[in-house]
Amino acid sequence: MxxxxxxxxxxxxxxxxxxxxxxxxxxxxxxxxxxxxxxxxxxxxxxNWLATSVKTGKSNSIVVLVPNLVNPFFMRIIEGIEQAAQEKGYSVLLGDTQGKASRENEYASMVLTNRADGLIQLDHSFPFSQNDAELAETVPMVSVCERIEGEKRYPFIELDNYAAGRALTHHLISYGHRSFGIIAGQLTSQIHHDRLAGIQSVFKEEGIEFDQSMLVGGSYRIETGIEGVQELLRREQRPTAIFCFNDDIAIGALYELKRHGLRIPDDISVTGFDNVKVSAYMDPPLTTVDQPAYEMGRRAVEVLIQQINRQPLQRTREILPFQLLERGSTGPVKS
The missing domain is CATH 1.10.260.40 (lambda repressor-like DNA-binding domains)
Known part of the structure; x- marks a missing residue:
């Protein structure tokens, strides 16, 4: 050997x-x-990680809770998690929760029963059951992209979603757009609140009134984009630009707008969020915000292992940079 x-x-x-x-x-x-x-x-x-495991009493495994494994953005995060974990001698146990509390509770309990050493949460919910909440207070846990609702004790890795929302809004306003639609994802998540707050802050600066009827949606699915466009097109004043809170939503929105005979961006502009690989190959290519998903995954593992080893953290919130990628799905408002 x-x-x-x-x-x-x-x-x-x-x-x-x-x-x-x-x-x-x-x-x-x-x-x-x-x-x-x-x-x-x-x-x-x-x-010989097994020998180390026996000696230290650790499992050398971490659990990653994923709300939807088919989401390509999450897969990029998982790629970073897997690589960093492998380098540090940890195996990764993926839990596809489908957003169900019962599944989250089941996977999260693996840390409490010493089948895993720590937990990475990719959703915004607290993954432990009420019965386990007290035991979970000392569990090593990191959230990525989202912040765990009502919890300030766990570190999180995220994007500056507020600034990204502002950047997208400035981009569309620079093309003369003043009438907007917003197709959102999970309405209860911090991501939603931050992105929407960024958009609204620019509206206020530019004297654009925010109307609640602009906001539709409620999940990060392609179908949400389709249904959201249908709803927005029923408004008395049709938007000239639509914010989609992830690229899957935007893909559905592009499909449905074309089905209605609308040209993009000539008749209506569309933005996404995440920069999944397919977004660059849409027709037209999608203007979106690039998140450093791979780096988020790597950093989450590094922070989690610091917790597992009971090393002090310099900070509990880490904000990674974004990049606005202007492509063919946005353009000047039709005169």
Whole structure:
């Protein structure tokens, strides 16, 4: 069996450095970590995590709760989680909860019964049952994208959704748009509140009145985009631009607008959010906000393992940067 000494020779570092890079990669430089991981792959080295697990009493597993596994945005986050977890010697247990509390409770209880060491939540709900809530107070847990409702004790990794909402609104107003529709996702989530607040803040600055009839939707599905367009087109004043709170919603919206014979962006502009891969290949390509989903996943693992190892966190809120990608689905308002 290939041993750690062979890896150290291939990487040109000491065996102690190899051990640090595998068990605590945050203690070595990125360049060193990359050299060690390449050497590990080349040598075919497999660290004996099982022996470590028996010695420490840890499972070396983490649970990731996903509200919808078919959502491509979540899959990008999971890719980052998987890579970072593998590098740190952890396996990942995926729980597709479908947004159901009973499923969340079942998967979350794995941490309480020592079948997993920590939990990453990709939804905004508190995943433990009322009976387990007191026990869960000391559970290592991180939320990604969303913030867990009513909880301030758990760290979270997120985007500045307020600023992203403002950026999208400024973009559309720069094209002369003054009449808007908004197709939202989960209305109770912090993401929804932050994005909507960003949009409304620019409306206020520009003297555009926010009318509740502008806001439709309620889930992050393609069907929500279809139904949302149908509802918005029934308004007395048809919007010239539509905000969609994720790219799946936008895909449904584009489909339904075309079905009504409307041209995009000539008749109506559409924006998405997330920058899933297919968004660049839509007809027309979708203007959207790019979230660093892979990096969010990686960072979530790093923060979670700090909690598992009872290391102090420098901060409980981490905000990652976004990028507004202007593509063909937005353009000047029709005169």
């Amino acid at each position: 290939t041993n750690i000494k062979k890896v150290s020779e291939l990487a040109g570092v000491s065996t102690a450095t190899v051990s640090r890079a595998l068990k605590n990669p945050e203690l070595v430089t990125e360049q060193t970590r990359e050299k060690v991981m390449k050497a590990v792959q080349k040598a075919g080295y497999r660290p």
